[in-house]
Amino acid sequence: MANSKYEYVKKFEADDKLPPYNWIVVRIDGCHFHRFTADQEFEKPNDQNALDLMNSCAVSMMDQFPDIVFAYGVSDEYSFILKETTQFYQRRSSKILSLFVSYFSALYIFKWKDFFPHKALELPPFFDGRVVCYPKLRIVRDYLTWRQVDCHINNQYNTCFWMLVKSGKSVKEAQELLKGTQTKDKNELLFQQFGINYAKLPAIFRKGSCVYKDKVEETVKLDDTGNPIKRVRMKVTVGHFDIIGPKFWSEHPNILEEES
Amino acid sequence: MANSKYEYVKKFEADDKLPPYNWIVVRIDGCHFHRFTADQEFEKPNDQNALDLMNSCAVSMMDQFPDIVFAYGVSDEYSFILKETTQFYQRRSSKILSLFVSYFSALYIFKWKDFFPHKALELPPFFDGRVVCYPKLRIVRDYLTWRQVDCHINNQYNTCFWMLVKSGKSVKEAQELLKGTQTKDKNELLFQQFGINYAKLPAIFRKGSCVYKDKVEETVKLDDTGNPIKRVRMKVTVGHFDIIGPKFWSEHPNILEEES
Amino acid sequence: MANSKYEYVKKFEADDKLPPYNWIVVRIDGCHFHRFTADQEFEKPNDQNALDLMNSCAVSMMDQFPDIVFAYGVSDEYSFILKETTQFYQRRSSKILSLFVSYFSALYIFKWKDFFPHKALELPPFFDGRVVCYPKLRIVRDYLTWRQVDCHINNQYNTCFWMLVKSGKSVKEAQELLKGTQTKDKNELLFQQFGINYAKLPAIFRKGSCVYKDKVEETVKLDDTGNPIKRVRMKVTVGHFDIIGPKFWSEHPNILEEES
Amino acid sequence: MANSKYEYVKKFEADDKLPPYNWIVVRIDGCHFHRFTADQEFEKPNDQNALDLMNSCAVSMMDQFPDIVFAYGVSDEYSFILKETTQFYQRRSSKILSLFVSYFSALYIFKWKDFFPHKALELPPFFDGRVVCYPKLRIVRDYLTWRQVDCHINNQYNTCFWMLVKSGKSVKEAQELLKGTQTKDKNELLFQQFGINYAKLPAIFRKGSCVYKDKVEETVKLDDTGNPIKRVRMKVTVGHFDIIGPKFWSEHPNILEEES
Structure with a gap:
């Protein structure tokens, strides 16, 4: 009962090798996390334990997949950067994407109890992901800038929004009050109404998290x-x-080095 | 601090919509499960609890993603078939692949304790995955045949191999003895040496598992x-x-129906 | 002076094999033919010589590339259908596209003088092209229907338009008169104003041209x-x-046969 | 008789936009030119008229498609380089490939009589083509080096081969004599047996042809x-x-400029 007669179905598997000498970015994003974080009663606007869990998963990712040279995380998303010359799984897109998103998801649940010892998981959280190629280092830097600017915009908005809601405004009222406001307006609102100096809030909330390999003396x-x-x-x-x-x-010139 | 200046990096995201009117198969496969099943001391050649866990995950997949019309599982792999006309996430390949492999991985760990109440997970198991398009129903049927023939070939070999090892042969001796044997030889070996009628072994081991929606009266x-x-x-x-x-x-004409 | 050091640049050539068991359609379309047909003073709305030239090129295409099973042409476009099981150049998309569009363009100029013996080519006409995969025969049939319906709509409009212009209307007046008219209105206009029974016009104008292999007794x-x-x-x-x-x-069951 | 019912067939046309910020190279290559050049009795190893015709086509290509910044030709092949930031036809691969190969083929036949006034074309020559993306300028430079090294290797071999054949050797004898020879051996063979200083042969044979835009004072x-x-x-x-x-x-810093 040889199987060769049916193996022709393998020919339908497309070659999905990513083009050489491109930086590879895999971005993972929580799926339906709006509801998940509500169900699990995460602190708003930022839950330190949840961020620590995300970061711990990212650290384990870098241990498991040494081709990752840098990772950047904010909220329920994480971006992993593979060097432009990586030959990890021959640069096959599906292989890289599926392994990364699967291992990250597995880690998140596996480590959950370490960060939320008193909160059982009610439903299994999961993530989607995508792979993007960037042909030059300067565009990878622009990609990271895009994510960190997004972190800033979202965090500043969310900080204002949740302070307003916690102070008694309805969701709708808070949204109305923030509509059209600029960075400066939001900083002032936080300071005037709540005595909060935005720049003094923890860097993890304002800047997101960078994961990278550094020299340590032991x-x-x-x-x-x-x-x-x-x-x-x-x-x-x-x-x-x-x-x-x-x-x-x-200060860290070796993390993202371009071949010349 | 508008983010629009950097949003050009989104243009590098490739359009990965799968072609219309093709059946979509997502196959998920355990990564490094050879080692994982050794570490977790799975029964050999088949661990009923482990298969039940895989099947339970597949059932939850079909509840979560109603576009799956059929799933077939064997060992640490599962194939999910989406109807040729599905518009799930606009047929975007990365989205479908990442969601499926992430949710399956999450379920596997989330449900672990229900199937292995006395065995803690030592490391997080994870999966890789791929998406394949099939243009006709008859090729999807050939795909499923390919997987079930593979199930048969592997299970028969593994049953012989582990019976020989458990009876005192070394791994190498067992491999030597089985080299070049045909189906009939292996059936005879099982019957003569171990009194095992292969055809009487549990169907879940010999045939794998089908998951599908059936009418039930409640x-x-x-x-x-x-x-x-x-x-x-x-x-x-x-x-x-x-x-x-x-x-x-x-007997189940509605599961895989082709448009005419 | 070995060249191997630089051959790595070949690795950037993407694998562009078209998926198996899909019908392949290559559609070729005249580029800037609006201007070309004006420069070369083609008869309007249809130039019999120009259509004969197109058809002659299509016949030569089928002689040169026996994997073409059917071709359909209208105006300055031609569609070539390759059987779903063709292995022509391993189904490589760029190879098929470039050969087809190049040979068609070459034929068009090479044969020009046979169809326009008294009109020299002033500028080299050229074509663009695209390759499309269709997973089922019925969709290939819908593709051909789409093109023939288009032929009808355009030809009926153009016939009216050019009769109006030749009878003294300005381009703008002719367009105004035809705006919003239905098939029936146009037929009536042709009959009432110009004594033309649309259904009696040459089939080549109304139906386009089919090119296929037929049994002939010699x-x-x-x-x-x-x-x-x-x-x-x-x-x-x-x-x-x-x-x-x-x-x-x-009547021609062998032209488009689907594997079963 | 609306056509909308069948327009769904357009959805099968894949999005084939090339990734942004990659240099685009289109290489065109004569198809069956071994036979074509024999039929048309081209001079061997190099036919000056044929090369002039190729170069004239390349010049017209650059006039027609201003997004081409550089072209390099050798024998019956030509490479066209589009700037990394080109938006020509939204970087759609099929469009660019088909237009380039079609127009080049059209030009070749259209201009034939200007370069071979006494030799009628017997059959229409045609070309295949491919599109390749290169993420960095230095790799484009390596691509061009690859082609020019290839020009050198082929031309030196062909010069030796044809001198031997013209001097009375059979094809087989000439091939035997050249087997395993190095650059230096071939130069010596040319000089010793035929009094030819390879380095003094016309640059167009040894170096191929570069086509580019240069400042001229008029x-x-x-x-x-x-x-x-x-x-x-x-x-x-x-x-x-x-x-x-x-x-x-x-000396020509503006031809291939990389964005910074």
Whole structure:
């Protein structure tokens, strides 16, 4: 009972290799998280535990898939950047997309109890994802800028919105009050009405999270005279930086390097 | 701080709509499950609980995504078939693939404790996936035949292999003994050496699992005279049938219907 | 001076094989023919010589590329249908498209003088093209219907328009008069004002042109007693039929056959 | 008789827009030119008239399609480079490919008599083509190097081969003699046996042809005192340069400019 007669059906599988020498970005996004975060009673506008869970998943992603050179997360979305020269699964789009979104989803539920020990998951949360190719480094930088600007816009709006709602406004009233307001207006509203200096809010809320490999010096053991023997190794690290300006990138020149 | 200046990066997202009037098959496959099933000490060659977990996930998939008309599972893989006319997410390939593989992975971990109450998950299992288009119903049928023939070939081999190993052969000896054997040889080996009639083994092992919607009659409530008021509704059902021959399909003509 | 160092640039060539078991349609369309036909003073609304030239090119296409099973032409466009099982150039889209559009363009200029012996070509006419896959025969039939309905709509409009212009109306007046008219109105206009019975106009104008292989009986030579020895062979044939209804197709069942 | 019912067949036309910010290369290649050049008795190894015809077609291509910034031709092939930011036909691959290959083929036949006034075309020559995207300028440069190295390798081989054949060797003997020879061996063979200094052969044979826009100063008219009024304009120019080293490119920095 050989199977060869039916193997022709494999010929319908399209070749989906991504073009060479393009940076690969995989963006994962929570599906129906508006409802999920309501059901699970997340803190609004930001739930520190939920963000820590997302970041922990991203760190595990980088450990599992060493071809990821940088990840940037905000709210229920995470972007993973693979180097332009990666040969991970021969750059097959479906393979990369499905592995990334599956492992991230698996991690999120697997780690849930570590971040929400007192809240059982009621329904399994899940994510969608997409793969995008960027032909030049400067466009990858623009991509990251796009996400961090979005983080800022959303977080500032949500901070105002939830302060208004918590202070007694209805959802509709809060939306009305914020319609058409600019950054400056929102900062003033927060300061005047709620005594909040937006710039002093935790960076994780305002800037999102960067995950990358950084050199760390570790004490491996002590030598015979009791002096520490140290070793430098690369460790996956989480930080909350401005990635729009050049500072972070000039301090970490090895993260996104373009071949010349 | 408008974001429009950077939104051009969205133009790099390729249009990945699948061609109209093609049947869509999404196949999900356990990643590194050889090691995962060893770590979690699954029964060999088949772990009933693990198969029940896979099937339970498939049932939930069909409840969540009503565009799935049929699913077929074997071992750590599952194929989901969407009708040729589905407009689910405008037939966007990445969206369908990522949602399916993410939700299936999430379900697998979420439901784990229901099927393995005494075995904690040590590491998060995950899956890869792919999307394939088939232009005609008869090729979808050939696809399913391909998977069920594969189920048969693998299960028969694995049954022999594990019986030999459990009876004291080394892995290498067992592989040597099975090299070049035909279906008939393997049936004889099982019967002569282990008294096993292969055809009597559970159908779930030999045939895999079909998941589909079937009409079921349910008692909704009793009327005033105590007679049951019944209603027919479609319910997601699991069975273990031959799907190579015409019998199952002629008994369930509505599952895979081609437009004419 | 080996070239291997630079051959990596070939890896950027995408795999563009068309999916198996789909009918392939290549449609070729005159580029800037509005101006070209004015420059070359084509008869309006239809130039018999120009249509004969198009048809002659299509016949040569079918001789050159035997995988074409049917072609349909109207005005300055031609559609070529390749069988669903064709393996022509491994079904590579760019190869098929470029060869078809190049050879058709080459033929058009090469044969020009045979159809327009007294009109030199002033500028080289050229064509664009596209490749489309259709998963089922009935959709290929709908494709052909779409083109023939279009032929009818355009030809009826153009016939009215040019009769009005030739009778002294300005372009604008002719357009105004025809705005919003239905098939019936146009037929009446032609009959009332110009004594033209639309249905009696040449079929090539009203129905376009079908090119296909038909059995023809030919006398090969005479035998010793002077009787003709005949042979049946397939010959590329041009006709002007209704291809919307079933008649033509049931009379020529072998042209578009679907595998079962 | 509205056509809308059948217009759904247009939905099968795939979106084939090429990704943004990639350089686009269209390479056109003579189809069956081995036979065509034999039938038309081209000079071997190089036919100056045939190359002039190819170059004349390339010049007309650049006049017709201003988005082409550079073209490189050798033998019966031509590569056309479109700027990374071109929006020509919204970067639709089929449109660009079909127009380019059609117009080039049309030009080739249209111009034939100007370059071969005494040789009628016996059959219409035609071309195939492909479109390739390159994400960075340096890879486009590698692409051009690949083609020019290929020109060198082929031309040197063909020069040796045809000198041997013309001197009385059979095709087989000539092939045997050249098997395994290096560049240096071939140069020596040409010099020793035929007194040919390879480096002194016409550059068009050794280097191929570059087509690009260059500034030229033209006298528009004379002013009142009889002095010429000059104007600088861009004119499509053909040259035979080394495009592997940096010299040509640093002398013409505007041809291939990358956005920063």
